[in-house]
Each structure stands twice: as C-alpha cells, then as structure tokens.
Amino acid sequence: MSDRALGETYLSRQPILDLRQEMVGYELLPAGGGTAGHAPENAAMLVCAAYAELGVRSALGRHKAFLRIDAEFLHDDAIEALPADGVVLQLTPDRPPDAQTLERCRMLRERRYSLALAGYEGLDARSSPLLTMVDFIKIDVRGKNPRQLLSLAGPLARLPIGLLAQGVETPDDFAHGRDSGFRLFQGYFFARPEIVSGRRLTASQATLIRLINLAMRDADTARIEEGIKHDPALAVNLLSIVNSVAYGFPQRISSLRHAITVLGRRQLQRWLHLLLMTPAGKAPDAARTPLLQVAALRGRMLELLVGRLRPGDAALAGQAFITGLMSMMPAALGLPMNEIFEQIALEQEIVAALQSYQGPLGKMLALLECFDAEDADGCDQILAGFAGTGLDRNALNACLIDSLRWINAGEEAESRDARP
Known part of the structure; x- marks a missing residue:
C-alpha cells in the first residue's frame, strides 16, 4: 500500500479498557473521507498498510490492535502478514458463515490469531457457528437497559470468551456492563466526567x-x-x-x-x-x-x-x-x-x-x-x-x-x- 492510499483516509483509534480502566488495546479503523473510508476492502487494506508502513506494531507495544475485516479480506493471504500476537481480527457477519469461512477461521486459530465477533445480538444462525472459534464477543450497549444487557451476556458467561461492551459513553454504561459480566469496554466515557462550576480543588x-x-x-x-x-x-x-x-x-x-x-x-x-x-x-x-x-x-x-x-x-x-x-x-x-x-x-x-x-x-x-x-x-x-x-x-x-x-x-x- 502506497503513501497515496494511506493519505485517502484518517486512521482513527478507539481505546479498549479492562475492569480497572487500564488500557488493553485499540480498535483501529479508517474515519470517513471519501470512498476509501467506507469501502470494507479498502479499510482492511489500510490497516495492513498502517502496520507495514507506519509501524503500528512497535507503537502499540503490548497493547492489541482490533482490526475490522470483511469476508473477502478474511480469505486474502495478506492477512497472514499481520503479527498473530499483536492483532485481533474482528468479524461482523451479515449472514450465516459458509463452510469455507468456518474452515478459514479454524486455520487462523491454529496459527494463533485471535478472532472477535462484533455486532452480536443473541444466538442466531450468524453467531452460533462461530462461538467456539472466537476469543471476544462485542456487544453494543447503546440503547440497551441492564436487563437487556444481562439477557445478552448471561448465556455467554460460562464460555472462555472475553465480553467487550462497545459504545460505553457514561459511568452508568460502564457500571451496567460490569454488572452484566463484561470485562472489556470500548468508548470515551472516562474522558467525560461531570464538569461543575465552583467545584473545590483538593x-x-x-x-x-x-x-x-x-x-x-x-x-x-x-x-x-x-x-x-x-x-x-x-x-x-x-x-x-x-x-x-x-x-x-x-x-x-x-x-x-x-x-x-x-x-x-x-x-x-x-x-x-x-x-x-x-x-x-x-x-x-x-x-x-x-x-x-x-x-x-x-x-x-x-x-x-x-x-x-x-x-x-x-x-x-x-x-x-x-x-x-x-x-x-x-x-x-x-x-x-x-x-x-x-x-x-x-x-x-x-x-x-x-x-x-x-x-x-x-x-x-x-x-x-x-x-x-x-x-x-x-x-x-x-x-x-x-x-x-x-x-x-x-x-x-x-x-x-x-x-x-x-x-x-x-x-x-x-x-x-x-x-x-
């Protein structure tokens, strides 16, 4: 990927935290700006280019990079140029996975790549076949009350899977996710505490x-x-x-x-x-x-x-x-x-x-x-x-x-x- 391709979009990063609010990693993705920012295949190519040309691996150190990939890029040989111990490959299936997709996921797992399932809305034909292959499941908490979150997270609690709450924007979002069994959180809630005029300093x-x-x-x-x-x-x-x-x-x-x-x-x-x-x-x-x-x-x-x-x-x-x-x-x-x-x-x-x-x-x-x-x-x-x-x-x-x-x-x- 050339400098021209990297210049077609902005590289956005969204922090991912654990229960202690310590940094675990970032989701890296293109942010807007023309067709490159919205085409999934270009997005997948961009994050590979960032690793190769911008040195993302050394920049993040021990922190993981969560990368969105589409079904086409999942089968591309270029994916194996990414370091298995430095990335989490994030799938967002819009249909039930076929046999070829399942086999590719198995192969990547054998090569020690971590997989995440995003857009989870409950056990269905899209998610069920992938549950034994993924390390993380991402659930968007926006617009969901504590009962809905518990209903989604509860059946997954006993599985060896990291539950990641996406869209955490407030302390309440964090608390509800924590109480529902989530251990990872994605969002900027930590940077938006209440601002009060006249508050006394310590x-x-x-x-x-x-x-x-x-x-x-x-x-x-x-x-x-x-x-x-x-x-x-x-x-x-x-x-x-x-x-x-x-x-x-x-x-x-x-x-x-x-x-x-x-x-x-x-x-x-x-x-x-x-x-x-x-x-x-x-x-x-x-x-x-x-x-x-x-x-x-x-x-x-x-x-x-x-x-x-x-x-x-x-x-x-x-x-x-x-x-x-x-x-x-x-x-x-x-x-x-x-x-x-x-x-x-x-x-x-x-x-x-x-x-x-x-x-x-x-x-x-x-x-x-x-x-x-x-x-x-x-x-x-x-x-x-x-x-x-x-x-x-x-x-x-x-x-x-x-x-x-x-x-x-x-x-x-x-x-x-x-x-x-």
Whole structure:
C-alpha cells in the first residue's frame, strides 16, 4: 500500500479498557473521507498498510490492535502478514458463515490469531457457528437497559470468551456492563466526567497549581523546592522521575533543588501538568490512566504537528504540548476552562488557543479535536488552511503513530525502573 492510499483516509483509534480502566488495546479503523473510508476492502487494506508502513506494531507495544475485516479480506493471504500476537481480527457477519469461512477461521486459530465477533445480538444462525472459534464477543450497549444487557451476556458467561461492551459513553454504561459480566469496554466515557462550576480543588491539586504557576513564571528554583518539600509524596515522585530521566547521569542527585535543575523547567512544567490530571495519590502513568493517556497523546501530537509546521521552534513546541494537556484539564479537574484560567498562569498564546482556537496552536488544537471526534470533513477543512506546509492526512496519521510509540516507550521505561 502506497503513501497515496494511506493519505485517502484518517486512521482513527478507539481505546479498549479492562475492569480497572487500564488500557488493553485499540480498535483501529479508517474515519470517513471519501470512498476509501467506507469501502470494507479498502479499510482492511489500510490497516495492513498502517502496520507495514507506519509501524503500528512497535507503537502499540503490548497493547492489541482490533482490526475490522470483511469476508473477502478474511480469505486474502495478506492477512497472514499481520503479527498473530499483536492483532485481533474482528468479524461482523451479515449472514450465516459458509463452510469455507468456518474452515478459514479454524486455520487462523491454529496459527494463533485471535478472532472477535462484533455486532452480536443473541444466538442466531450468524453467531452460533462461530462461538467456539472466537476469543471476544462485542456487544453494543447503546440503547440497551441492564436487563437487556444481562439477557445478552448471561448465556455467554460460562464460555472462555472475553465480553467487550462497545459504545460505553457514561459511568452508568460502564457500571451496567460490569454488572452484566463484561470485562472489556470500548468508548470515551472516562474522558467525560461531570464538569461543575465552583467545584473545590483538593489540597494536593491546589499545591500543584501553585507550583505550576511558579514554574510558568520562571520563579527561583528555591521557591519551587520549598513548595515541593511540603508534600513528601510529591518529593518522592520527583526523585523517581528524575532518576528515570537522568539514567546514566554521572552525579548522584543530592537534593530536591538538584533534581529540579536536572529535570529542567520545560520537563518540570510537563510533569506538574500531568500530575494535576491524575487521581489523588497516584503517579502520572500515562499508559495506565485512560484520561491521562488521551491528554498526553494530544499534547505529543500537537508538539509533533507544530514541529512539522515550524521546524526548530522549540518554544512553540513546548507551548503545544502544554496546550494539548490543558485542553483535557476540564475533564480532569471537573471545572470549566474559564475557572481554570483564573487559577493557572498560562502564556497568552496557550490561552488564545484554548479559549478561541486562535493562532497556530489554536488551529492545531481544533484539528486534533476533529480528529478525536472522527470528523474527517472537519479535519479536511482545517488542513486546507495549511496547504503547502506538508500537513495533510498522511502527516496526521504519522503523528498519531509516533505519539502512540512515545507513550509506549514511556510505559516500557517505567516497567524497567520498577523491576528489582
């Protein structure tokens, strides 16, 4: 598959979580934009191209990629170019499977490929023949009450099959699915908590905001050190982060002030913003906190896109990362953006981007919001304003994969540091 084919659509990703709301994988699929985004055979070809040309496998690491395939592609030899341990092949049959389809599924299972059955609406002629061959069953929970979910999931509970609730958009969706026996969940419910004006911040959040303001105003290191000293958990977290960042550093860290200096102001700001978005008492592990991963991914994508638009502009790239993180702050803190602006000192370029999508940062943020919403037409309209800069569908897809790879690399580094 050529770059031209990859440029015909946007590569969308939908996170898949487990009961602890930890990332298990992503469903990768084309999002709109002409015939390529809607033709099943082109969709299947696209995801193969992404693996071959964009390096999806290395980007996702231990996380699985759920890929939609049609009946025709199921029988294509190209499917065996996909890594058996890295993908889940997702079938959505519109008719009872024939003998050839069943035999192909058996063969793929023998070669250790995982299969998923999507669009399940109960035992019928389409699903029954496949039950002994699939590892996952996906059920769309939208519009279904708890009794209906239990009726669908109940007969499957004793089978060695992972039940995946699709279309989970609210905490109630998650709770009803969990109570019905689902153990995997697909949707963005974790990024849409209630936002309430006037909500009080916790003591730890207030401390972090004071430190963010000091860092943004380039205050003396001694003042920042003093603020961290009053929060022992924060101090330990800082030393842990610096130990990871400064691996191989010739000197031992001698003080919090030394740790702040080694980390650097730019990284310090990023770390504090990430901490502000995590649940109280938890480290900012972007790989394990879904909301934080969305924020970190958006920040990194903005940074990479700005790097393509303004190569060598380190200041704008730094602002881009913070803009991406801050765009998710209302969901993290449960506060409207205007109240966050009253409490956190931000550079004017960042405020303009977040408030009214002004400047290059604002346009990039609007682009990523369309991208996250799978709004291909909106993405195309914004990209048209960057004609001649090299920013196009290909660039957006590549930045997504590079950002996923960056998050995965951070997860692997943290895993190594945690080993005895």
